[in-house]
Amino acid sequence: MAHPKGKSGNPSGRPKGTPNKATTNLRAWITSFIEDNRSQIQEDWHSLEPKDRIVLFERLLKFALPTLQSQAITTNFDQMTDEQLDKIIEQLKNQIQ
Template identity: 60%
Template sequence: MAFKQGESGNKTGRPKGKPNKVTGNLREWINKFINNNREQMEADFKALEPKDRIVMFEKLLKYTLPTLQATSLTADFAKMTDEQLDEIINQLKKSNND
């Protein structure tokens, strides 16, 4: 039988911001696992070949550092005033001199 929205025991669903129980339990288990096996994991990491160690380090970084998103900038120079264009030119000249 397929689930139909609004027919569950909780018609409003999970409140916004309330953590998912399964996700919370899994995160707690992973944290305990890592803490209980930290020494072994560090020893295994040190036993890797330098190239493999760098690859592993790079993979782990994504869990600690925010991912940078690519950005793009577009400007319609035809709609800009002469003053705005002059300011852009002056800023570019200044950045090239620094």
């Protein structure tokens, strides 16, 4: 059972950046499982329909690549000076050429 915060000998709880032991162990087990069953996984992959392979590939990518977060950029042109607007216009012209 977990100790209440401040009662475990560490008054701050687990410091930031300290890896979670359970997660670390589970990832190691999953990695080992995949390595041990690589040939079977490859056979199963080839037996899938192309659309199912794409779905599986997409799902697996989530484990290999970081998820990108969308960001909104807003610009209030009314608050910009004429010089700032001219600079933006020049940059856009240069990109087109």
